[in-house]
């Protein structure tokens with residue numbers, strides 16, 4: 001039987017051959033900022049997870065890193081790129097990897113990459129999404145505030 005959300009009739013061998021559903025890769029050798037598994041409420045009637053669900057998780061993951069760098073509150077000011085490379089299905093274990101690409105006076109540009117583990121026993125890993133977001137460090141007045149200096153070693 002197919003796992004929940006897997007397209008019916010699609011053989012595992014077809015998936016292994018790198019078609020549009022699976023292009024197997026390895027998980028990055030660093031800790032993800034966030035790991036979460038979509039449930040049926042996050043998907044359409046065909047079991048494909050809504051893009052909006054993934055966008056929301058990406059924003060949360062990027063925000064974790066940005067607020068760490070800002071040492072406090074941040075607001076998302078822009079999503080400069082967002083690519084859904086492969087679909088996400090209910091039951092996929094989604095890992096969100098984030099890194100700071102650059103910082104300005106008040107802004108932090110973060111790249112978020114999302115990987116889905118589909119078959120935990122067979123360890124199928126697919127890179128499903130990549131995005132770049134810009135966050136702004138804000139104060140209690142919700143206005144931009146300069147980023148704190150990084151401690152020198």
Ligand SMILES: CC(C)(COP(=O)(O)OP(=O)(O)OC[C@H]1O[C@@H](n2cnc3c(N)ncnc32)[C@H](O)[C@@H]1OP(=O)(O)O)[C@@H](O)C(=O)NCCC(=O)NCCS
Nearest residue numbers: 075076077078103104105106107108134136138142143144
């Ligand atoms: C985020 C916010 C406080 C920024 O205020 P602002 O007056 O527009 O800020 P500024 O024009 O001074 O820009 C602040 C920084 O953001 C950057 N920025 C602004 N617009 C940007 C854009 N479209 N793309 C990339 N960076 C942008 C600026 O370059 C600046 O960076 P720097 O200080 O490192 O040079 C304000 O726009 C806001 O509250 N937006 C709503 C945020 C929000 O609610 N997000 C959740 C989604 S609803």
